[in-house]
Amino acid sequence: MERKRSVRRRRKTARRSWLKQCKEFLRQFIAFLFSNVGIILLVAGYTIAGSFIFMTIEGKHKLKLKEEVLNNRTIFAGKLWNITYELNRKVMGKEQFNASIDELLRLYQKLVVNFTRRGFDGTDDLTSSAQWSFAGAFLYSLTVITTIGYGNIYPRTPEGKIATIVYAIIGMPLFLLYLSNIGDIMARSFKWIYAKCCLCRCCPGVAKRRALRKIRREKRMQMDYDSDVTGSDVTEVSISNPPLGPRHSTVSEALTEELDTDVQNVPVPVTVCLAIMVGYICSGALLFCKWEEHWTFMDASYFCFISLSTIGFGDLVPGDKIYGRGRDFYAEVLELSFVFCSIYLMLGMALIAMCFNLMQEEVIHKIQTTVRTVKYILRCNR
Amino acid sequence: MRSMHRANSSKSLRSTKRRPRAKIKDCCRTITAFMFTQIGLGALVFGYTVIGAVGFMHLETPLARNNTTELVEIQSHRLRHSLELYRVALNQNIFDEHNFSIAIDRVLASYQSKVVELIKRGYMESSDGSAWTFPAALMFCLSVITMIGYGNLVPKTGYGKLATVIYALFGIPLYVLFFLNVGDALAGVFRWFYRKLHRCSTQPDENAHHNHKKTIVPSSACVWLMVGYLLAGAATFGPWERWDFLDSVYFCATSLCKIGVGDFVPGANYFSSSTSEGNQTKLVISYVYIFFGLGLVAMCYNLMREEIGERVKNAKEDFDQCVEDTGVRLLGCFRKIRGVVEEDY
CATH class of the missing domain: 1.10.287.70 (Helix Hairpins)
Known part of the structure; x- marks a missing residue:
């Protein structure tokens, strides 16, 4: 009896612990999904899933369109035959023939223009659907969720349009989450690197000297201010001087305070952020104008700016290499420039989010200073 | 604007006494305050797009000439292909429909590929003059600063591209400011309603x-x-x-x-x-x-x-309560079990 009960109890606790483990695992999994690595994987997985969806939806339409073009051409050939036949029965006048042929060709041109607008790419082979290859569909899904929207390829079927709307509505918040998360992490790590390396926080001698210099400068400024104030206005001194005076009683105290400030409180100047952005755009432009034969440096940097600001006109798109025609699947996936382009976009957006994150405080501080200056100039006493 | 105002005020100071200066100052202040309200920001954004539209029209209209060269090119292509068709018709004049249609199909295919190539280079069927009319340029400016970027109308000259980049650099923050401000205001109105x-x-x-x-x-x-x-x-x-x-x-x-x-x-x-x-x-x-x-x-x-x-806060509270509740219940359970066990002993 006793043993039985103990066994049951043990089993019960075992089951409970198993349940708990499961729950714990689930919780950890969800936490991981919303952590930094998880969200990158989530965005990548979402994009890959989207590219497969769009490939299956849009792939068929392409072939239908090509068949239509071919059919139209045979119809026009038949018409031309009819014209020739008609004119041949009468007298063969060159002007008349030319006029009717010109009319027909004009019609045909209009038709071809229309087909091209609808996505005809000018090749005749029915086997390959070049635009909606895996690479193309992947870039399409990426441009939808990042709201770049190049528009060089777009869905033509009604199902594709509905899928795009739904895909965007779910994908955009996900991408925003990615941006805020990754931007935050990158900002923190960049601040750390900046503080450790650029300001030489890691070697104490330099930091000490820097802190000393800063304190000295502050003191001088304060003395200047005091003398200025005493020169101009006597009543103000009695108010402002006592709280300002004993703030740093000794130099060493101030030094320790200065050295103890958290790395995360080190302000990164706006110019550094701007330099990072400009440098990122320029390096991207250099790489792209190496990759694409016809692009000048100007074109490539224009492309990078338009992409990273999510405007995305789509007049310049890294094209010929990415939308490879009719090669096998894996060669396309592993195409270096396609991978590079998508990584460039994802990383660049996170970088811009980071820069905004870093600049925010500084810019707010600057604006406040400006407002104060303007107020002082306008002498607003309200 | 501030410097203008200062110049104004100094001039007025020289001419008259303190009164007008204060008035101008007040006026300036109210204008600046108004500029940061919703209506002022909207007007600012609107004005920015109008200025941009005029600028881009002037920058990009020389391109119309370029577009007409493409038009001329496509006409020459058409002429050449119709001549070729005539030759085909002369050669295959023996009522052999099969051969005739094959030859014609070849000519048509080459013409088709030429047209497609021209379209890819930017030929538009309807744009026989300038595509940069004023409303179109306005739409273009809006699409730049709102980051929509339709891309049906894009700058083709180097200066146009540079101008777009600079225009976007100043326009996007302005638009974002407007976006946040208007969102606030409209949210207030809607909430009241x-x-x-x-x-x-x-x-x-x-x-x-x-x-x-x-x-x-x-x-x-x-x-x-x-x-x-x-x-x-x-x-x-x-x-x-x-x-x-x-x-x-x-x-x-x-x-x-x-x-x-x-x-x-x-x-x-x-x-x-x-x-x-x-x-x-x-x-x-x-x-x-x-x-x-x-x-x-x-x-x-x-x-x-x-x-x-609000919902997330509520859900968190609920979750906390739930966890506490289950904790208490589990504790009770344990106690009961322990009691039973001790009774057994």
Whole structure:
């Protein structure tokens, strides 16, 4: 009896612990999904899933369109035959023939223009659907969720349009989450690197000297201010001087305070952020104008700016290499420039989010200073 | 502006006494304050787009010449191919339909590939003059600063590209400021409206007193509003542009999400020329539609953020309570078991 009960109890606790483990695992999994690595994987997985969806939806339409073009051409050939036949029965006048042929060709041109607008790419082979290859569909899904929207390829079927709307509505918040998360992490790590390396926080001698210099400068400024104030206005001194005076009683105290400030409180100047952005755009432009034969440096940097600001006109798109025609699947996936382009976009957006994150405080501080200056100039006493 | 004001004020100081200077200062202050209100910001954004439109028109109109060269080229292609067709007709004059159609098919295929190549280089069927009319340029400027970027009309000269980059650099922060501000204002209006409706529809009971200070608009209201706006836009754009309903819904959704795929753009219809009178008004109306719609999106974003924040807080509280509850229950369970066990011993 006793043993039985103990066994049951043990089993019960075992089951409970198993349940708990499961729950714990689930919780950890969800936490991981919303952590930094998880969200990158989530965005990548979402994009890959989207590219497969769009490939299956849009792939068929392409072939239908090509068949239509071919059919139209045979119809026009038949018409031309009819014209020739008609004119041949009468007298063969060159002007008349030319006029009717010109009319027909004009019609045909209009038709071809229309087909091209609808996505005809000018090749005749029915086997390959070049635009909606895996690479193309992947870039399409990426441009939808990042709201770049190049528009060089777009869905033509009604199902594709509905899928795009739904895909965007779910994908955009996900991408925003990615941006805020990754931007935050990158900002923190960049601040750390900046503080450790650029300001030489890691070697104490330099930091000490820097802190000393800063304190000295502050003191001088304060003395200047005091003398200025005493020169101009006597009543103000009695108010402002006592709280300002004993703030740093000794130099060493101030030094320790200065050295103890958290790395995360080190302000990164706006110019550094701007330099990072400009440098990122320029390096991207250099790489792209190496990759694409016809692009000048100007074109490539224009492309990078338009992409990273999510405007995305789509007049310049890294094209010929990415939308490879009719090669096998894996060669396309592993195409270096396609991978590079998508990584460039994802990383660049996170970088811009980071820069905004870093600049925010500084810019707010600057604006406040400006407002104060303007107020002082306008002498607003309200 | 500030320097102008200072110059003004110094001049007035010289001419008269203190009074006018203070007045000018006041005036300046009120103007600056007004500029940062919603209406002022809207006017600022509107003015910025108008200035941009005029600038881009002047920058890009020399391109019309370039476009006409493409037109000439396509005409020459047509002429050459028709001559070739004539030759084919002369050669195959023996009523052999099969051979004739094969030869003609070849000629037509080469012509087709030429046309496709020209289109890829930027030839537009309808743009026989300048595509950069004023409303089109206005639409272009709006699409740049709102980051929609349709891409149906793009700068082709180097200066145009540089100008676009600079224009975007200044325009985007301005637009974002406007977006945040208008979102706030519209959210306030909508909340007030919703509260009024809510109070009218429900019985005025004692609950109304402490509900009064803060009513949270449910997100379903925002969703319904957005869907209504989308459908209204779709219903207006559909018949105009001869799009079917799904296409116009797709256009409105992708525009308001700022994706801007650019396969459907109002006024860029292939069949009608872009310079006709009706298209201009359509462009202006679509400009207003998108301008206002983005403000609505900002409003919904604002309201939904509030509501979702509240919901998350509630859910967290619920979760905490639930955890506490289960903890207490588990503890009770343990105690009971232990009691039973001890009894056994």
